[in-house]
Amino acid sequence: MEYVTSIERLGMVKGQYTLLKRLLESRFGLLPEWASEKLKNAKSKELEAWADAILTAPTIEDVFKKSKLSKKS
Numbered sequence: 001m002e003y004v005t006s007i008e009r010l011g012m013v014k015g016q017y018t019l020l021k022r023l024l025e026s027r028f029g030l031l032p033e034w035a036s037e038k039l040k041n042a043k044s045k046e047l048e049a050w051a052d053a054i055l056t057a058p059t060i061e062d063v064f065k066k067s068k069l070s071k072k073s
Contacts, residue, residue: 009044016047020054028060035060 057063
């Protein structure tokens, strides 16, 4: 298993955030404030779950509702 430093991990999360934000804006338009805040405060696992959800969610609200992590909460 490859060792990943905390700086590298932060860079990966930033990359996930940037890509997911771009995809959400492309699909749903300008993000509402609540969605931007969720993205800014998200952990890597949340970003991954939302990235999966964006493929089938009909609305931006559903992206965040359909994630596997939301169901566990």
